[in-house]
Amino acid sequence: MKTIILNNFEIGKDRLTIFAGPCAIESKDIVLKTAEQLKKDCEKLGINYVFKASYDKANRSSIKSFRGPGIDEGLKILEAVKKEFGLPIVTDIHKEEEAKPAAEVADVLQIPAFLCRQTDLLVAAAKTGKIVNIKKGQFLAPSQMKSIAQKVIDSGNDKILITERGTTFGYNNLVSDMRSIKIIQDMGYPVVFDATHSVQLPGGAGDSSGGERQFAPLLAKSAIAAGAKCLFFEIHPEPDKALCDGANMIPLNEAYELFELLNKIFKVVN
Numbered sequence: 001m002k003t004i005i006l007n008n009f010e011i012g013k014d015r016l017t018i019f020a021g022p023c024a025i026e027s028k029d030i031v032l033k034t035a036e037q038l039k040k041d042c043e044k045l046g047i048n049y050v051f052k053a054s055y056d057k058a059n060r061s062s063i064k065s066f067r068g069p070g071i072d073e074g075l076k077i078l079e080a081v082k083k084e085f086g087l088p089i090v091t092d093i094h095k096e097e098e099a100k101p102a103a104e105v106a107d108v109l110q111i112p113a114f115l116c117r118q119t120d121l122l123v124a125a126a127k128t129g130k131i132v133n134i135k136k137g138q139f140l141a142p143s144q145m146k147s148i149a150q151k152v153i154d155s156g157n158d159k160i161l162i163t164e165r166g167t168t169f170g171y172n173n174l175v176s177d178m179r180s181i182k183i184i185q186d187m188g189y190p191v192v193f194d195a196t197h198s199v200q201l202p203g204g205a206g207d208s209s210g211g212e213r214q215f216a217p218l219l220a221k222s223a224i225a226a227g228a229k230c231l232f233f234e235i236h237p238e239p240d241k242a243l244c245d246g247a248n249m250i251p252l253n254e255a256y257e258l259f260e261l262l263n264k265i266f267k268v269v270n
Helices: 028-045 071-085 096-103 119-127 142-154 179-186 213-225 252-269
Strands: 004-006 009-011 017-021 048-052 089-092 108-111 131-135 160-164 191-194 230-236
Touching: 017 028, 028 048, 028 071, 028 230, 028 252, 048 071, 071 089, 071 096, 096 108, 096 119, 108 119, 119 131, 119 142, 131 142, 142 160, 142 179, 160 179, 179 191, 191 213, 213 230, 213 252, 230 252
Parallel strands: 017 048, 017 230, 048 089, 089 108, 108 131, 131 160, 160 191, 191 230
Antiparallel strands: 004 009
Protein backbone atom coordinates (compact mmCIF):
# COMPACT_ATOMS: atom_id res chain seq x y z
CA MET A 1 0.00 0.00 0.00
CA LYS A 2 1.39 3.39 -0.96
CA THR A 3 1.46 6.25 1.48
CA ILE A 4 0.36 9.82 0.79
CA ILE A 5 2.63 12.72 1.74
CA LEU A 6 0.80 15.68 3.23
CA ASN A 7 2.89 18.61 4.45
CA ASN A 8 5.49 17.10 6.78
CA PHE A 9 3.88 13.70 7.41
CA GLU A 10 2.74 10.57 5.59
CA ILE A 11 -0.79 9.22 5.69
CA GLY A 12 -0.75 5.45 5.92
CA LYS A 13 2.61 4.96 7.57
CA ASP A 14 3.70 4.59 11.19
CA ARG A 15 1.67 7.37 12.84
CA LEU A 16 -2.05 7.64 13.26
CA THR A 17 -3.67 10.36 11.16
CA ILE A 18 -6.97 11.99 12.15
CA PHE A 19 -9.26 14.14 10.03
CA ALA A 20 -11.57 16.00 12.41
CA GLY A 21 -13.71 19.09 12.84
CA PRO A 22 -17.33 20.25 12.71
CA CYS A 23 -19.70 18.86 10.09
CA ALA A 24 -20.42 22.26 8.54
CA ILE A 25 -18.98 25.68 9.20
CA GLU A 26 -21.48 27.31 11.56
CA SER A 27 -19.33 30.24 12.65
CA LYS A 28 -15.71 31.34 12.58
CA ASP A 29 -15.57 31.16 16.38
CA ILE A 30 -16.66 27.50 16.51
CA VAL A 31 -14.24 26.57 13.75
CA LEU A 32 -11.24 28.29 15.36
CA LYS A 33 -12.05 26.95 18.83
CA THR A 34 -12.31 23.39 17.52
CA ALA A 35 -9.18 23.61 15.38
CA GLU A 36 -7.09 25.07 18.20
CA GLN A 37 -8.10 22.42 20.72
CA LEU A 38 -7.76 19.46 18.37
CA LYS A 39 -4.35 20.68 17.21
CA LYS A 40 -3.17 20.79 20.85
CA ASP A 41 -4.60 17.33 21.53
CA CYS A 42 -3.00 15.73 18.49
CA GLU A 43 0.38 17.40 18.99
CA LYS A 44 0.47 16.18 22.58
CA LEU A 45 -0.32 12.63 21.46
CA GLY A 46 1.96 12.58 18.41
CA ILE A 47 -0.94 12.19 15.97
CA ASN A 48 -1.01 13.67 12.46
CA TYR A 49 -3.93 16.10 12.31
CA VAL A 50 -5.94 17.48 9.38
CA PHE A 51 -8.74 19.97 10.06
CA LYS A 52 -12.10 19.13 8.47
CA ALA A 53 -15.17 21.30 7.90
CA SER A 54 -17.56 21.85 5.01
CA TYR A 55 -18.50 25.22 3.55
CA ASP A 56 -21.61 23.66 2.01
CA LYS A 57 -23.46 20.44 2.83
CA ALA A 58 -25.43 20.01 -0.35
CA ASN A 59 -26.81 16.58 0.54
CA ARG A 60 -29.43 17.41 3.17
CA SER A 61 -32.59 15.58 4.17
CA SER A 62 -34.70 18.74 3.82
CA ILE A 63 -34.45 21.93 1.80
CA LYS A 64 -34.78 23.74 5.14
CA SER A 65 -31.68 22.04 6.60
CA PHE A 66 -28.60 24.12 7.44
CA ARG A 67 -25.94 23.84 4.73
CA GLY A 68 -23.16 26.24 5.76
CA PRO A 69 -22.00 29.71 4.70
CA GLY A 70 -21.24 28.83 1.09
CA ILE A 71 -17.96 28.56 -0.78
CA ASP A 72 -16.77 32.19 -0.64
CA GLU A 73 -17.22 32.83 3.07
CA GLY A 74 -16.43 29.24 3.96
CA LEU A 75 -13.07 29.22 2.24
CA LYS A 76 -12.13 32.48 3.98
CA ILE A 77 -12.77 30.82 7.34
CA LEU A 78 -10.82 27.70 6.36
CA GLU A 79 -7.96 29.92 5.19
CA ALA A 80 -7.98 31.59 8.62
CA VAL A 81 -7.58 28.16 10.24
CA LYS A 82 -4.65 27.41 7.98
CA LYS A 83 -2.92 30.73 8.63
CA GLU A 84 -3.50 30.82 12.38
CA PHE A 85 -2.71 27.21 13.23
CA GLY A 86 -0.68 25.95 10.26
CA LEU A 87 -3.03 23.03 9.76
CA PRO A 88 -3.72 21.16 6.52
CA ILE A 89 -7.36 21.33 5.45
CA VAL A 90 -9.84 18.82 4.02
CA THR A 91 -13.20 19.96 2.68
CA ASP A 92 -15.96 18.66 0.40
CA ILE A 93 -16.62 19.78 -3.14
CA HIS A 94 -19.95 19.12 -4.85
CA LYS A 95 -19.55 20.63 -8.32
CA GLU A 96 -16.72 20.71 -10.86
CA GLU A 97 -16.43 24.49 -10.70
CA GLU A 98 -15.72 24.32 -6.98
CA ALA A 99 -12.55 22.26 -7.40
CA LYS A 100 -10.17 25.05 -8.42
CA PRO A 101 -11.12 27.66 -5.78
CA ALA A 102 -11.32 25.02 -3.04
CA ALA A 103 -7.86 23.77 -4.01
CA GLU A 104 -6.42 27.22 -3.37
CA VAL A 105 -7.13 26.67 0.35
CA ALA A 106 -7.65 22.95 0.94
CA ASP A 107 -4.89 20.36 0.86
CA VAL A 108 -7.35 17.49 0.44
CA LEU A 109 -10.44 17.68 -1.75
CA GLN A 110 -13.14 15.34 -0.53
CA ILE A 111 -15.70 13.72 -2.82
CA PRO A 112 -18.97 13.12 -0.93
CA ALA A 113 -20.22 9.53 -0.81
CA PHE A 114 -23.36 10.14 -2.86
CA LEU A 115 -21.23 11.78 -5.58
CA CYS A 116 -18.38 9.29 -5.69
CA ARG A 117 -19.27 8.00 -9.17
CA GLN A 118 -19.59 11.48 -10.74
CA THR A 119 -16.87 11.35 -13.37
CA ASP A 120 -16.63 15.09 -14.09
CA LEU A 121 -16.31 15.88 -10.38
CA LEU A 122 -13.54 13.31 -9.93
CA VAL A 123 -11.69 14.60 -12.99
CA ALA A 124 -11.93 18.21 -11.81
CA ALA A 125 -10.60 17.29 -8.38
CA ALA A 126 -7.78 15.23 -9.89
CA LYS A 127 -6.64 18.04 -12.16
CA THR A 128 -5.99 20.38 -9.23
CA GLY A 129 -3.10 18.13 -8.22
CA LYS A 130 -4.38 18.01 -4.64
CA ILE A 131 -4.95 14.84 -2.64
CA VAL A 132 -8.38 13.44 -3.50
CA ASN A 133 -10.29 11.69 -0.72
CA ILE A 134 -13.13 9.66 -2.23
CA LYS A 135 -15.83 8.64 0.20
CA LYS A 136 -17.21 5.21 -0.67
CA GLY A 137 -20.89 5.39 -1.52
CA GLN A 138 -23.18 3.71 1.00
CA PHE A 139 -24.59 1.79 -1.97
CA LEU A 140 -21.27 0.32 -3.18
CA ALA A 141 -19.14 -2.69 -2.37
CA PRO A 142 -15.51 -1.83 -1.53
CA SER A 143 -14.29 -3.63 -4.66
CA GLN A 144 -16.21 -1.13 -6.79
CA MET A 145 -13.95 1.68 -5.62
CA LYS A 146 -11.15 0.42 -7.83
CA SER A 147 -12.70 1.73 -11.05
CA ILE A 148 -13.67 4.98 -9.34
CA ALA A 149 -10.10 5.60 -8.16
CA GLN A 150 -8.91 4.79 -11.66
CA LYS A 151 -10.81 7.82 -12.98
CA VAL A 152 -8.57 10.01 -10.82
CA ILE A 153 -5.43 8.17 -11.90
CA ASP A 154 -6.38 8.43 -15.57
CA SER A 155 -6.78 12.18 -15.03
CA GLY A 156 -3.13 12.43 -14.00
CA ASN A 157 -3.31 12.23 -10.20
CA ASP A 158 -2.36 9.23 -8.06
CA LYS A 159 -2.71 10.98 -4.68
CA ILE A 160 -5.82 9.11 -3.60
CA LEU A 161 -7.42 8.27 -0.28
CA ILE A 162 -10.58 6.20 0.04
CA THR A 163 -12.94 6.64 2.96
CA GLU A 164 -15.09 3.82 4.34
CA ARG A 165 -18.25 5.23 5.94
CA GLY A 166 -20.64 2.29 6.21
CA THR A 167 -23.02 0.56 3.85
CA THR A 168 -26.79 0.92 3.60
CA PHE A 169 -28.52 -1.91 5.45
CA GLY A 170 -32.29 -1.82 5.53
CA TYR A 171 -34.02 1.47 6.27
CA ASN A 172 -32.25 4.39 8.03
CA ASN A 173 -29.26 2.32 9.06
CA LEU A 174 -25.64 1.77 8.08
CA VAL A 175 -23.38 -1.18 8.80
CA SER A 176 -19.57 -1.09 8.77
CA ASP A 177 -17.89 -4.17 7.31
CA MET A 178 -14.27 -4.14 8.49
CA ARG A 179 -13.27 -6.42 5.62
CA SER A 180 -13.60 -3.28 3.50
CA ILE A 181 -10.42 -1.85 5.03
CA LYS A 182 -8.25 -4.71 3.83
CA ILE A 183 -10.00 -4.96 0.46
CA ILE A 184 -9.31 -1.30 -0.29
CA GLN A 185 -5.78 -1.39 1.11
CA ASP A 186 -5.02 -4.39 -1.10
CA MET A 187 -5.91 -2.19 -4.07
CA GLY A 188 -3.04 0.04 -2.95
CA TYR A 189 -4.90 2.95 -1.34
CA PRO A 190 -4.73 4.23 2.25
CA VAL A 191 -8.12 3.91 3.94
CA VAL A 192 -9.74 6.62 6.02
CA PHE A 193 -12.37 5.19 8.36
CA ASP A 194 -15.20 7.64 9.01
CA ALA A 195 -16.36 6.71 12.48
CA THR A 196 -19.03 9.36 12.93
CA HIS A 197 -20.81 9.08 9.57
CA SER A 198 -20.81 5.32 10.03
CA VAL A 199 -23.13 5.73 13.04
CA GLN A 200 -25.44 8.10 11.19
CA LEU A 201 -29.07 7.08 10.73
CA PRO A 202 -29.78 8.62 7.31
CA GLY A 203 -33.15 10.34 7.34
CA GLY A 204 -33.77 8.67 10.69
CA ALA A 205 -35.30 11.79 12.22
CA GLY A 206 -37.76 12.37 9.39
CA ASP A 207 -36.61 15.65 7.87
CA SER A 208 -33.05 15.20 9.15
CA SER A 209 -30.59 12.40 9.88
CA GLY A 210 -30.29 10.82 13.29
CA GLY A 211 -27.25 9.16 14.77
CA GLU A 212 -25.81 7.02 17.55
CA ARG A 213 -22.60 8.74 18.55
CA GLN A 214 -22.06 6.31 21.44
CA PHE A 215 -20.97 3.67 18.91
CA ALA A 216 -18.41 5.83 17.07
CA PRO A 217 -15.53 4.98 19.47
CA LEU A 218 -16.30 1.27 19.16
CA LEU A 219 -16.15 1.37 15.37
CA ALA A 220 -12.99 3.50 15.40
CA LYS A 221 -11.24 0.98 17.65
CA SER A 222 -12.39 -1.86 15.41
CA ALA A 223 -11.13 -0.08 12.31
CA ILE A 224 -7.66 0.40 13.75
CA ALA A 225 -7.55 -3.26 14.76
CA ALA A 226 -8.48 -4.11 11.16
CA GLY A 227 -5.54 -2.06 9.85
CA ALA A 228 -6.84 1.47 9.23
CA LYS A 229 -4.16 4.14 9.66
CA CYS A 230 -6.39 7.18 9.28
CA LEU A 231 -9.62 8.05 11.09
CA PHE A 232 -12.30 10.66 10.41
CA PHE A 233 -14.45 12.29 13.09
CA GLU A 234 -16.92 15.11 13.13
CA ILE A 235 -16.37 17.01 16.38
CA HIS A 236 -18.21 19.99 17.84
CA PRO A 237 -18.00 21.96 21.11
CA GLU A 238 -21.71 21.31 21.73
CA PRO A 239 -23.02 18.59 19.39
CA ASP A 240 -26.56 18.70 20.74
CA LYS A 241 -26.76 22.34 19.66
CA ALA A 242 -25.08 21.79 16.30
CA LEU A 243 -26.94 22.86 13.18
CA CYS A 244 -25.90 19.76 11.22
CA ASP A 245 -25.23 16.08 12.12
CA GLY A 246 -25.20 16.77 15.85
CA ALA A 247 -26.49 13.29 16.74
CA ASN A 248 -23.36 11.57 15.49
CA MET A 249 -20.68 14.16 16.36
CA ILE A 250 -18.19 13.72 19.21
CA PRO A 251 -18.11 16.44 21.91
CA LEU A 252 -14.89 18.46 21.73
CA ASN A 253 -14.15 17.92 25.42
CA GLU A 254 -14.16 14.14 24.90
CA ALA A 255 -11.79 14.12 21.94
CA TYR A 256 -8.49 13.93 23.82
CA GLU A 257 -9.42 10.87 25.86
CA LEU A 258 -10.75 9.12 22.76
CA PHE A 259 -7.72 9.98 20.64
CA GLU A 260 -5.38 8.84 23.40
CA LEU A 261 -7.02 5.41 23.54
CA LEU A 262 -7.09 5.05 19.76
CA ASN A 263 -3.42 5.99 19.52
CA LYS A 264 -2.51 3.33 22.07
CA ILE A 265 -4.37 0.71 20.03
CA PHE A 266 -2.71 1.97 16.85
CA LYS A 267 0.76 1.54 18.37
CA VAL A 268 -0.01 -2.01 19.49
CA VAL A 269 -1.44 -3.03 16.13
CA ASN A 270 1.42 -1.44 14.18
